[in-house]
Amino acid sequence: GAVVSQHPSWVICKSGTSVKIECRSLDFQATTMFWYRQFPKQSLMLMATSNEGSKATYEQGVEKDKFLINHASLTLSTLTVTSAHPEDSSFYICSAVGQGGNQPQHFGDGTRLSIL
Amino acid sequence: GENVEQHPSTLSVQEGDSAVIKCTYSDSASNYFPWYKQELGKRPQLIIDIRSNVGEKKDQRIAVTLNKTAKHFSLHITETQPEDSAVYFCAASYTGNQFYFGTGTSLTVIP
Numbered sequence: 524g525a526v527v528s529q530h531p532s533w534v535i536c537k538s539g540t541s542v543k544i545e546c547r548s549l550d551f552q553a554t555t556m557f558w559y560r561q562f563p564k565q566s567l568m569l570m571a572t573s574n575e576g577s578k579a580t581y582e583q584g585v586e587k588d589k590f591l592i593n594h595a596s597l598t599l600s601t602l603t604v605t606s607a608h609p610e611d612s613s614f615y616i617c618s619a620v621g622q623g624g625n626q627p628q629h630f631g632d633g634t635r636l637s638i639l
Numbered sequence: 640g641e642n643v644e645q646h647p648s649t650l651s652v653q654e655g656d657s658a659v660i661k662c663t664y665s666d667s668a669s670n671y672f673p674w675y676k677q678e679l680g681k682r683p684q685l686i687i688d689i690r691s692n693v694g695e696k697k698d699q700r701i702a703v704t705l706n707k708t709a710k711h712f713s714l715h716i717t718e719t720q721p722e723d724s725a726v727y728f729c730a731a732s733y734t735g736n737q738f739y740f741g742t743g744t745s746l747t748v749i750p
Contacts, residue, residue, distance in 0.1 A: 572737065628673070635680075
């Protein structure tokens with residue numbers, strides 16, 4: 524149980540392109556989803572917290588107009604990297620937390636984004 | 640906000656030996672502490688967690704201890720195997736809606 528599906532797993536695109544990444548909780552309802560960015564051999568850097576039906580809460584230094592997050596249902600959140608540039612190349616991982624207090628996060632497989 | 644520190648950043652042990660990773664946290668309100676294992680290029684996977692009403696939890700070769708007074712918690716892996724090699728992250732949470740991760744420990748088990 525507690526499966527989180529993230530797509531696509533790998534994206535290569537030209538600079539200036541917008542890229543959408545989907546995060547789905549397959550067998551549970553997720554009131555909260557998180558979006559992380561991870562650089563090689565480094566920890567998970569929280570970008571934003573997404574609650575169903577409300578605006579995402581962005582961490583300091585993360586541009587909300589650059590990284591658009593939509594959490595339209597209890598099972599789906601999307602991250603759109605708008606007008607991506609090479610510096611946006613990274614590993615992006617989502618996670619979802621089930622309903623109820625102090626539940627563990629369940630992570631997606633991550634999306635490797637490469638901007639040429 | 641919460642600040643989680645994790646040590647060591649790298650750890651090498653001989654196969655069969657034990658490995659210990661330690662984390663400290665700053666916010667006494669934190670009450671949930673999961674540990675994740677991440678293999679290269681893969682998702683972090685929950686391996687064990689502990690809540691603040693418990694001082695120790697064990698699952699086969701893996702154990703976690705929590706000292707609320709000192710605000711630190713530790714991961715213990717006994718009888719290490721090569722497949723235990725990975726990066727391990729600790730985390731702390733007090734709302735269930737925010738998780739603060741440590742910087743990670745790269746564990747290498749030498750056959």
